Amino acid sequence: MSENEKPKVHTLSKDEGLTNGGNNVSSNVSDEMTEKFDLATVYVSDAQYNRNSVFDTSPQTVRLYLLYNHWFMQTLVYVFIIVNLALALFEDPAVVPLPIWATSTTEIICLSAFTVRMIHYAKIIPKDKFWKDPKNICIIVVVTLSFIDLTIYGALKSTGYFAIRWSRVLRPLLLVNVTEGRQLRRAFRSIRNALPQIAYVFLLFMFSVLVFSLVALKLFGKRGLLTIDGSPYFTDYVDIVFDLYVLVTTANSPDVMMPAYNYSDSFTIFFILYIVINIYTFMSFFLAVVYSNYKKHLKEEVRQLVKARRFKMCRAFSLLQEARGEGGEPVVTQAKWNHLVKLVKPNISIAHRELLWSVLDDQNKGHIGKFAFVQLADLLSIQVITVKSQPHPIHICFxxxxxxxxxxxxxxxxxxxxxxxxxxxxxxxxxxxxxxxxxxxxxxxxxxxxxxxxxxxxxxxxxxxxxxxxxxxxxxxxxxxxxxxxxxxxxxxxxxxxxxxxxxxxxxxxxxxxxxxxxxxxxxxxxIKRFRAIINTLIKIGPTILTFGQLIVVVYYIFAMVGMELFKGTTFAKLNYCKNNFNNVVSSFIVLLELTVVNQWHVLTSGFTAVTHISARIFFILFHIVVVIIIINIFVAFILEAFLVEYTVDKSDLQTSLEKKIEELELNVQQDGVDTGLVDAMESNDNELGPSEAAKQKPSLMFKIASRRSRTVDGLLQRMFETEIHPEDFEEEEPENINFSNPVFDSV
Amino acid sequence: MSENEKPKVHTLSKDEGLTNGGNNVSSNVSDEMTEKFDLATVYVSDAQYNRNSVFDTSPQTVRLYLLYNHWFMQTLVYVFIIVNLALALFEDPAVVPLPIWATSTTEIICLSAFTVRMIHYAKIIPKDKFWKDPKNICIIVVVTLSFIDLTIYGALKSTGYFAIRWSRVLRPLLLVNVTEGRQLRRAFRSIRNALPQIAYVFLLFMFSVLVFSLVALKLFGKRGLLTIDGSPYFTDYVDIVFDLYVLVTTANSPDVMMPAYNYSDSFTIFFILYIVINIYTFMSFFLAVVYSNYKKHLKEEVRQLVKARRFKMCRAFSLLQEARGEGGEPVVTQAKWNHLVKLVKPNISIAHRELLWSVLDDQNKGHIGKFAFVQLADLLSIQVITVKSQPHPIHICFxxxxxxxxxxxxxxxxxxxxxxxxxxxxxxxxxxxxxxxxxxxxxxxxxxxxxxxxxxxxxxxxxxxxxxxxxxxxxxxxxxxxxxxxxxxxxxxxxxxxxxxxxxxxxxxxxxxxxxxxxxxxxxxxxIKRFRAIINTLIKIGPTILTFGQLIVVVYYIFAMVGMELFKGTTFAKLNYCKNNFNNVVSSFIVLLELTVVNQWHVLTSGFTAVTHISARIFFILFHIVVVIIIINIFVAFILEAFLVEYTVDKSDLQTSLEKKIEELELNVQQDGVDTGLVDAMESNDNELGPSEAAKQKPSLMFKIASRRSRTVDGLLQRMFETEIHPEDFEEEEPENINFSNPVFDSV
CATH class of the missing domain: 1.20.120.350 (Voltage-gated potassium channels. Chain C)
Incomplete structure (x- = not known):
């Protein structure tokens, strides 16, 4: 360790004395301090993880809140959600049939767990806030409806009547509305915000399809052409609209145009125009609308997120602040700060903590002001790896x-x-x-x-x-x-x-x-370095792909449940597709995936339509609009934006200041020089340790920024627009709309 | 017209006197003036149309240059190019067979026309510049090779030997390298610049495909599975790679996975992973790479374009400038300016010209400095519509x-x-x-x-x-x-x-x-207003879509020519696809379009492969990479960028200053208030005249910015990044790389 680090180690021992000494003087003061620290800890970790719950600040509530946000409780909730969703595997039509009493009991346990969790949450949140929050109401409604459905189903089944488990469609809503589902809610909000504009483009697109269909009817209807299976070609307007809609998915190209093409070359002009306008132009337009909305909306969200985070950090500051000198600005001492950091991140190494302090208190005053304090939440989310160059065990032994x-x-x-x-x-x-x-x-x-x-x-x-x-x-x-x-x-x-x-x-x-x-x-x-750079970007996008994974699961689950009720028991042997059916939840998911990939869309669709009713097309068109036109485009928009951010925004300023400090202290591990090429701003490799020979001349303790990766989705999103948000601009008042994270059910 | 406009009308008559008076004093001075004006005109119109030719400034060359850029000559060149390309319709394998002498004669005429055009260009451009320009060399090479090929082909055919018209592949290169093909060259440059990065992502993608194929071989190869047509499933590595590549095009989904799926549900995991990684993630990644490169490159190009434009305007200024007062900044008088504008845009209305002047000379000094003068090129490219509110003819008669x-x-x-x-x-x-x-x-x-x-x-x-x-x-x-x-x-x-x-x-x-x-x-x-807004954006993108149309024609033409040599005479009756063949240029284009849409890709591909050789797959895979992975993505990138620009950049500053002036003069036509919604920044409608009642109280002459549309592609591109280019930053020296518009054949 370098020379100027030593006084801080001394301060550290003072800090230990603070809490101990406090106990000696007065347990009341100490209790009050502990409570303040508890509350400050909550604020800081809320800021760090972007939680936006408004809770009572009484010591008891704070403890309940800490328990509520404990990782074990959060994991438990997800276990129950997964079990609840997985019930579809065992319920009729089942992959592995289980008796009704077994699935019902499991569901009751899950629903009870959600109820307990909800009661726990209600104890923390002020009453009025609790009932204003749509996500709480949604969970309560879903749980209640599930109980009702379960009762009715049980009663009907036991008396031998026909019954439908309709509440199963609601299950994925729990995944969305649970407190921890922030990312997922944000994804849904992105979609909801883009919807009005998508709707206008979609209407224009449908108008275009309708006009083209009318032209097709007039051009081909009277010519007595036949399709390859001998049915009349383009004679019914509704069928033409459907066929041309399918052409937009490209699934029936070029078959749909072959009869016309075989009749006359010049008819291909019609199809070429259709393809250029409706496939290429409109589909790109959908992406453009989704992308531009996504970007706009994201910016606003991140702005609010940063505001809320700063507000929370200011609150934490005001709890721990003390006046320094006469009329001086309020500050937080290093002792208090150390104690806070230990509470927020119990397993942080002393060296790491010292490093963070030296970044914040760069003039070595022993206390920091509000501006520096607020940065703590950001600094904590940067992964710093403490590399101890220890001797090899064999070296010690032999x-x-x-x-x-x-x-x-x-x-x-x-x-x-x-x-x-x-x-x-x-x-x-x-x-x-x-x-x-x-x-x-x-x-x-x-x-x-x-x-x-x-x-x-x-x-x-x-x-x-x-x-x-x-x-x-x-x-x-x-x-x-x-x-x-x-x-x-x-x-x-x-x-x-x-x-x-x-x-x-x-x-x-x-x-x-x-x-x-x-x-x-x-x-x-x-x-290969360039490949490594691409892979690193992919890994960085990873967590958000998981969010989209959840999104897809929610949408697929809902469509699978509806599909199973509509089409269960129906199969068709065409093209060896008998396993493509809605006879259980696994098959349903696979069929839906095939429909997402879009190829053979019309074969699958017409298969199911043939065995049920022509109106089943609505189900498939709806699925196409929701998944292919909206969700896939949102996904592409995300990848685009993430890539552009990786490409253009080098790294956040805060990370740079931390890195500068590490360099100043000469504690940084030498990183392999990375070729500037494909992805200049993509990160340097972090997977190889510098040669141990070089390490020998270095101090025994070294720090390294963990790959400059923003491991959380929030971090990446924030980086996207950080350059546009002024770091000095922080508010004292509570952000206007603290509830912005739950507007899935807001009015538009 | 308002009061303060009158003095200018007076100045206008002075202007008329300038040229007449000049003639009286000395015809030498007048000649010199005329030459200067000619040269200045050339500079201004070069700046306006972003031409980047470096020509000799001798009066004779300037006149030749004006002739070279005359619209009639330019149209003629395109006519010859189209005729030359259209020859494919009549040459063997022909849509309409013509005798060889007829097509050969036509081709010779076209080639001669290109030669004359080239000689004309060589007379204008300094020798060293001419031979350094890759586009000239390319044209010379293409024309020479075409002549050689024509001679060889004629000789071989007349002696009854087998001959191939291989130079036909080169024809579309003329379209690219002709002086007027700036937009097309720029599109090709965008592609070329993105290529290295696309290549890395593509290699990683292929690595992924190869690894997946190896897993598929190990998993499915020994299980004795059969495809629907009874052939062994996934037993040959090369075939697996091809099948999985086809899966990326989605063309054989879900058929390719059905045998594995029918054998065991768990094998679908393999395909789901494949689809998520290789279809969704990598394909989005391709778009992201193309888009980010496109954006980066475009920015640089437009920056250079603006630089070159300003440089040319500065040159024009220095030709017409005169010192005003002692030590004063050089200026251009209104009289000279008027004369210049009349030369540049002969059919401009006097009122329009007055308006432009009043924008530039906003302090009404009667002369403008360099900074104002430079803006002329931009102002001229803004379409201002002069609306004269004339009485109705019936009103006059009855x-x-x-x-x-x-x-x-x-x-x-x-x-x-x-x-x-x-x-x-x-x-x-x-x-x-x-x-x-x-x-x-x-x-x-x-x-x-x-x-x-x-x-x-x-x-x-x-x-x-x-x-x-x-x-x-x-x-x-x-x-x-x-x-x-x-x-x-x-x-x-x-x-x-x-x-x-x-x-x-x-x-x-x-x-x-x-x-x-x-x-x-x-x-x-x-x-419906919102639809109108979308349509307007589409119309605005129109010209660039035309550039992409040319790009597609170039690529299709080359592939069609190669395809015709490879596959002519081969047809297959599967699925009624006998008309999908390479037997003439029209059929070839349609097949290529079907391959672009990608559906049934494997059916078409395997059809042609079956009748020729397995290596024909290379042709189709190459086509897929070039058109679907690169060109379509460039197209989507363009639409995205254009949409975002429409959405975020309101209008260029210059347009605003012109509009402000129009408003100041109270001459603007009241525009219908447009609902702010879908496309705030999309333009207001310009297709309806204000009610004539209201017009009666207005002055009889009104101006209107033509729909704020950047009608040229250059204009749109420029608007894209205009906000980032400082208007004051203009250079006196010649831009470093004036030849930046022809690097299609530069070294990378």
Whole structure:
């Protein structure tokens, strides 16, 4: 540690004295302090995780609120939601049929859990706020309706009547309206905000389809043309509209135009115009409308989010502030700050905390003002990795052996570039062997050789690098390699053991072993810098893709439930599609995925329409509009925006200040120089430790910004528009609309 | 006209005196002046149209240059290019076969025309510049190669050998490299600039496809599964890669996964992962890469364009400048300026010119400095419509009748909103009648009724509005209506005449009449404001869509020529697709369009592959990469950007200053208030004249900014980034890289 760090360690011990000493003087004062710290902790962590609940500030409520936001409680809620959603697997039409009493009991347990959670929440939130919040009302309504439906269904079934579990459609709403579903609600809000404009473009698009259909009717209707299956071509207006709508999905191109084309070349002009206008222009227009709205709306949301966050930090500040000097600005002392940070992030290392303080208190005054204090929430969300350069365990146990020339040579070789290249070559050779027939004894024996080589690589690396550093949390590829190789080793051993014992062939295990073998090849990507940059961007977008995953699950679930009621028991054998049906929730999801990909859309649609009723088309068109036109476009809009942000916004100012401090303190780990190319602003690699030789001349404790990654979706969103929000502009008053995170059911 | 305009009219007459007076004093001075004006004119119009040729400034060359840029010469070049491209229709394999001597002669004429044009250009441009310009070299090479190919082909054919017209592939390059093809070259440059980055993403994407294919081979290869046509499923690695590549186009979804799905539900996980990663994520990523590059590159291009434009305007200024006072800044007098504007835009109205001057010389000094002068090129590209409120001709001939209460009432009714609504209703009823069977006598008679109603509408409108105002150039819908109705009237009359005369049924005429009838319905769009806004944005994007049209023609043409050589004479009857072939250029284009839409991609591809060779797949995959992955994404990127610009950038500052001036002079036509909604920044409507009652109290001459539309692509592009370019920042030196418009063949 550098010289000027020492006084702070001293302050730290003063801080310890603060709480202890407080106890001695007066337990009342201490209690009051503790309560204040509790409340401040809540404010800071609310700011950090962008929670927007308005709670009573009484000490008891604060404790209840802390319990409510405990990770265990939050996980439990999600477990119950998943169980509740998964019930669809066991309810009629079931994948694995279970008796009604079993599913009903499970559902009652889940619903009770939600009720308890709701009561817990009601105890924290002021009454008037609680009842004004649409998401609470939504949960209460869903839970109540589910209970009612369950009762009616049970009663009807037991008396032998026909009954529908209609409340199942409502289940995914719980996922949306639960307190933790902020990201999902935001995604829905994006959609809702874009809806009016999408609607106008959609109406114009439909007008265009209708006009084209009318032209088609007049041009082709009287010509007596036949489709390939012998039915009359373009004679009924409603059918033409449907066929041309399907053409927009491209699913029936070019079949829909073949009869006209076979009749006359000039009729293709009609279809070319249709394709250019309705497929390319209008579909791009949908994307443009969604994208521009998404961007606009996101900006506003993030602005409010930052405002709310600052407001909360100001509150925390006012709890801990004390006047410094006469008429001086109120400040927070380092002792109090340290205590707060320890409460907010219990497992933060002392070094990390010292680092944060030195960033905030850059003039080394021992106290910070409001402006610096407010930055704490942002600083805490930056992942700083504390790298301790500890000596290797073998070095401690057998220092002479570890420093022997042979050992030094081995370590030199392992850290050499050629070592990586040799293993890349081995992987490539391995890829060829994987492609070959594994029943050939040469190939299956070679596999053992490869396994040994890979194991050797890991062991060598562990020998050359300190194991705790090797398995540091952010060394993704080290973890990846080790898990894949060890699993493959076990799999191969089990497999050959089973083989030799005869009898059972263990096809499943073999499949897994095959997949593991192929997955090893992925590591090749990591050796090419530009690929690594792309992969890093993909990983960064990852969390938000998960949000969209939830969104898709919600929409699919609702459509699957409705679809199952409409189409269950219907199958059609065309094109071997008998498994594409709505006979259970898994099949339904797969059919819906196929409908999302859009190809053969008309075959699937007409299949279901044929066995039910022509109006079933409405279900499929609705699905197309919701998923393909809206959700997929929102997804593309997100990827676009995320990519552009990665590309243009280098990193947030705060991160830079932290990095500057790390550099100042000369504690930074040297990062590999990254080629400026494909993605200048994409991040530098963080998956390889600097050579240990270089590390020796460095201080034993080093910091590193964790890959400049904004790991949370909020962080990424915030970065998107951070440049446009003034850091000095923070408000004292409560933001006008603190409830902005729940307007899924607001009026438009 | 307002008071302060009068002195300028006086100045105008001074201006007339300038040239006449000049002649009297000395013809040498006048000649010199004329030459200077000629040169200045060239600079200004080069700046206005963003031409970047560097020419000699000798008077003779300037005159040659003016001839070179004459609209007639430019049109002629395009005619020859089109004729040259259209030769493919008549050459073997031909749509309309012509003898070889006919097509060869035509081609020789075209090639000679290009040669003459090239020689003309060489006379204008300094030698060294000429030979450094890749587009000139490209044209020379293409023309030379075409001559050589033509000679070889003629010789071989006449001696009965097999010959290929390989130079036909090069023809579209003329379209790209001709001086006027600036937009097209820019589009190609956008693509070329995005290529390196697309390549990296594409390689990673292919790596992903290869890895997935390997997993598929291991998972499904040994299971003995069969596809629907009984062939083994996923047993050959190369076939798997191809099948999974096709899945990315979505063309074989869900068929490709059905055998695996039918075997086991859990195998769908493989396909779901594949679809999420390779279809949704990577395809969005392609769009993101293309979009971000497009944006970045465009910005740089426009920046250079604006620089070059300012440089040219500065040159023009320095030709006409004169020192004002001692040590004063050089200025250009109004007289000279007027003369220049008349030369640049011969058909500009005096009023319009006065308006422009009053914008530039806002302090009414009688002369302008460099900064104001430079703005001329931008001002000239803003379309200002001069609206003269003339009395109605009937009013002049029969004033008493025109002002009679009945006549007044009619005019009141026609201008009333209800008049529009009544006709909207009539159109709706008409739509229903169009949908009905036209062989029903009631329906066919009703058609006459509708025609009369529509004719009546036009006549009434012409009665109520001054005809010249009604048919003003910017009144799109008036023109549209009149043309459609009159054509429909003539068509219907001819049709029924033919019908009554018996014999010939005139199916073609009937088709046209039907289409005209349906087209009438489009006018409905115009009555809904939000639709009008969307349509206006579409119209604005129009010119650039035309550029993309050229781009597509170039790419299609090249692929069609290659495809015809590879696949001519091959057809396959599957799915009635026998007309989908490469047997002539029209069929080829249609097949390529079908391949662009991507559906049934594998059916078409495998059809051609089956009749030729498996390696034909390369041709189709290449086409997919070029058109679907690159060009379509560039197109979407353009629409996105154009939409966002329309949405966020209100209008350029210059337009605002012009508008302000118009407002100041109280000469602006009151525009209909436009609802702020869908497209706030989309433009207000300009298709309806204000009520004539209101116009009466207005001055007789009014100006109007033509719909704030940037009618040229350059204008739109410039607006995109104008806000980021400082207006004051203009350079005296020649921009570093004046040749930036021709780097299609630069090294990367």
């Amino acid at each position: 220092p002479s052996m570890y420093n022997s020339p042979v050992s030094r040579f081995i370590r030199y070789v392992v850290h050499h570039r050629m070592f990586v290249h040799v293993y890349d070559l081995i992987i490539l050779v391995n890829a060829v062997f994987i492609g070959l027939d594994e029943e050939n004894p040469v190939v299956s024996n070679a596999e053992w050789g490869f396994l040994v080589l890979y194991m050797l690589e890991i062991i060598l690396k562990l020998y050359a690098t300190e194991p705790r550093a090797f398995f540091a949390r952010h060394h993704f590829w080290n973890w990846f390699d080790t898990i894949i190789i060890v699993s493959a080793l076990f799999g191969t051993i089990i497999n050959s053991a089973l083989k030799h014992s005869g009898g059972y062939t263990g096809r499943q295990i073999l499949d897994i072993v095959f997949i593991l073998r192929v997955l090893r090849l992925i590591r090749l990507v990591d050796t | 004033p008493s009748m025109y002002n009679s209460p009945v006549s007044r009432f009619i005019r009141y009714v026609v201008h009333h909103r209800m008049f529009v609504h009544v006709y909207d209703l009539i159109i709706l009823v008409n739509a229903v009648f169009i949908g009905l069977d036209e062989e029903n006598p009631v329906v066919s008679n009703a058609e006459w009724g509708f025609l009369v109603l529509y004719m009546l509408e036009i006549i009434l409108k012409l009665y109520a509005t001054e005809p010249r105002a009604f048919f003003a150039r910017h009144h799109f819908w008036n023109w549209f209506d009149t043309i459609i109705i009159v054509s429909a009237l003539f068509g219907t009359i001819i049709n029924s005449a033919l019908k009554h005369s018996g014999g010939y049924t005139g199916r073609q005429i009937l088709d046209i009449v039907f289409i005209l009838r349906v087209l009438r319905l489009i006018r409905l769009v115009d009555t």
